[in-house]
Amino acid sequence: MNSPRSGSQAVERAIAVLACFEGGPSDLTVSALAARTGLAVSTAYRIVQALVRGGLLERDERTDCYRVGPSLISLAVPSLARIDTESFAPHLYSLAARLRLTASFGVVKDDVAVTVFSARPPERFCAHQVPGARQPLGSSAMGMAILAFGSASSRRGGSVTAPSDLDRIRRVGYAATLSEDREVRAVAVPVLDAHGQPRGALGVQALRRRLTDDLVRDIVPSMRGVAARIGVNTGTAFPAFR
Structure with missing residues (x-):
């Protein structure tokens, strides 16, 4: 039986996405973030968009990559x-x-x-x-x-x-x-x-x-x-x- 979706799970997934930028490439695609975290691409995309709205990540429109935000x-x-x-x-x-x-x-x-x-x-x-x-x-x-x-x-x-x-x-x-x-x-x-x-x-x-x-x-x-x-x-x- 799958564990119910919770607010804490969403936070943990967001932390996992942000951790992908530590000590590694500064620009990553959603697919790369999904592969690094083990999340589905659709899930990683939703988390990334929330982080972009909060200014924690930002998107490079030229490369469609994401980087740490201001x-x-x-x-x-x-x-x-x-x-x-x-x-x-x-x-x-x-x-x-x-x-x-x-x-x-x-x-x-x-x-x-x-x-x-x-x-x-x-x-x-x-x-x-x-x-x-x-x-x-x-x-x-x-x-x-x-x-x-x-x-x-x-x-x-x-x-x-x-x-x-x-x-x-x-x-x-x-x-x-x-x-x-x-x-x-x-x-x-x-x-x-x-x-x-x-x-x-x-x-x-x-x-x-x-x-x-x-x-x-x-x-x-x-x-x-x-x-x-x-x-x-x-x-x-x-x-x-x-």
Whole structure:
């Protein structure tokens, strides 16, 4: 006899769907989520749509894949550090409006770069501008920006990134990466405390055809200026990456 359907069962299934995004691919189809959770595709679809309505997941209309949504990222902030996001959120929103790109702040947690806050621009926003909730430290723009400015021992932890690449990031002051399909470019600068230790990274990303080399050169100085202001406020909120 099958157990009756209950509210707790629905919650457990939703948790199972969300758990599929931890430490793995940042974008998944409904079919992939169904296969990972053992749910029927129709059941997985209903759960995914509910999570999208709640902002916990969001859909990429181009690929029909789903990724962690901004509401879930915001809910994760307290588990990373007890901070007042108002200390740096205004800087991110101001930068986002100026660049007309989503400005995100990320930190290192459990050897990955975790996005803890994203400020969307009032215009020209698209889903490509939102980074994954958890990205590889050694191959994401925010992760590499943090890694490059850490200690020599911490830099060895980013084995995906060649030492020469980290040297270049330190020299130019920012990291840049392309997505696997080479359509989305991400750019990030380190957020350094008063002692020059990386506390996080400030990043933007967009379709490569929009985030051109010329635009990157134009926006990096503004990003570094905002990162410097944020660094003053995050000095005790997040541990330095050493």
